[in-house]
Amino acid sequence: MAAISTTPKLSGRDVPEFQVFFSDLPSNDFNTLFQLLPPLLAPAAGSLEECLVAGEGSTATTRPYLAAGVPGTFYGRLFPGGSINVFTSTFSLHWLSQVPDEVSDSTSAAYNGGRVFVHRATEATAAAYKRQFQADLARFLQSRARELKRGGAMFLACLGRTSADPADQGGAGLLFGTHFQDPWGDLVREGVVEREKRDSFNIPVYAPSLQEFRDMVRAHGAFAIDRLELVKGGSPLVVDRPDDAAEVGRAMANSCKAVAGVLVDAHIGERRGAVLFERLERRAARHARELVEKVHFFHVVCSLSLAP
Numbered sequence: 001m002a003a004i005s006t007t008p009k010l011s012g013r014d015v016p017e018f019q020v021f022f023s024d025l026p027s028n029d030f031n032t033l034f035q036l037l038p039p040l041l042a043p044a045a046g047s048l049e050e051c052l053v054a055g056e057g058s059t060a061t062t063r064p065y066l067a068a069g070v071p072g073t074f075y076g077r078l079f080p081g082g083s084i085n086v087f088t089s090t091f092s093l094h095w096l097s098q099v100p101d102e103v104s105d106s107t108s109a110a111y112n113g114g115r116v117f118v119h120r121a122t123e124a125t126a127a128a129y130k131r132q133f134q135a136d137l138a139r140f141l142q143s144r145a146r147e148l149k150r151g152g153a154m155f156l157a158c159l160g161r162t163s164a165d166p167a168d169q170g171g172a173g174l175l176f177g178t179h180f181q182d183p184w185g186d187l188v189r190e191g192v193v194e195r196e197k198r199d200s201f202n203i204p205v206y207a208p209s210l211q212e213f214r215d216m217v218r219a220h221g222a223f224a225i226d227r228l229e230l231v232k233g234g235s236p237l238v239v240d241r242p243d244d245a246a247e248v249g250r251a252m253a254n255s256c257k258a259v260a261g262v263l264v265d266a267h268i269g270e271r272r273g274a275v276l277f278e279r280l281e282r283r284a285a286r287h288a289r290e291l292v293e294k295v296h297f298f299h300v301v302c303s304l305s306l307a308p
């Protein structure tokens with residue numbers, strides 16, 4: 001907002017007021033979000049418009065914009081046509097709209113029996129995940145292209161991977177395809193979870209490679225790529241003492257629970273879900289050193305504008 005307010009094009013003209021639309025699935029707790037927003041920047045003198053100049057006077061405890069919530073899936077339309085100046089989406093587009101149908105169909109070549117994620121899956125399973133990502137991204141781009149004003153911009157960041165192979169999901173793979181995967185196997189062996197129940201569970205996440213993402217945006221055609229990079233991010237394991245195996249185990253279990261806990265509970269119930277995450281914590285503690293060294297996320301980061 002500061003950058004927009006101070007753009008030379010605006011000099012001598014009225015400073016725009018900003019409205020921010022926060023969008024998420026309808027199940028998102030919008031009330032908590034709104035309660036956490038800092039109060040609107042109170043104009044000391046004059047209008048809100050004056051205070052919005054380069055965020056003047058705004059602090060971490062005030063906000064120089066008006067806020068609204070928009071429930072819905074970003075794989076469909078959310079806003080009126082040509083109404084939005086700037087879109088931004090962070091750490092969300094790797095969430096597929098669904099697990100690809102073939103992946104949970106035991107008669108399909110893409111059936112992911114024995115696994116709960118695309119990492120280390122068969123070529124057919126990986127191809128099905130990739131197709132789903134392709135179809136979802138196309139729907140996302142189609143909707144945003146209708147909603148973005150000409151001259152506007154879109155900034156995206158989502159999980160990405162370094163490998164060309166879709167079945168090698170990098171840091172996300174190590175997290176969900178190995179350390180989260182193995183406790184499912186334990187519970188199946190011990191008879192706590194039925195094999196079919198495990199086999200019908202899959203994490204609907206796909207980290208694209210930079211090349212895939214570029215190809216998909218180009219093939220779609222509505223957007224020009226202004227900038228596109230694969231950026232190494234931090235570790236999802238937030239720990240004070242990386243040499244404390246128990247703490248690493250807890251961080252790992254919490255991280256997986258934050259991402260997949262709701263899906264797990266819906267699939268096998270809270271009681272068995274709790275057992276799964278306990279096992280995960282213990283396994284992660286045993287592999288603490290490897291986890292601290294190897295679990296890093298990469299992110300596809302890009303800036304797009306409407307194609308001429």
Ligand SMILES: C[S@@+](CC[C@H](N)C(=O)[O-])C[C@H]1O[C@@H](n2cnc3c(N)ncnc32)[C@H](O)[C@@H]1O
Nearest residue numbers: 023024025028072073074075090091092095097
């Ligand atoms: C990891 S959080 C990222 C939240 C925030 N953007 C950030 O950067 O901290 C992923 C968010 O994407 C939302 N999400 C997943 N699929 C979605 C979809 N199809 N439409 C809208 N939101 C979705 C989830 O509900 C969740 O709030």
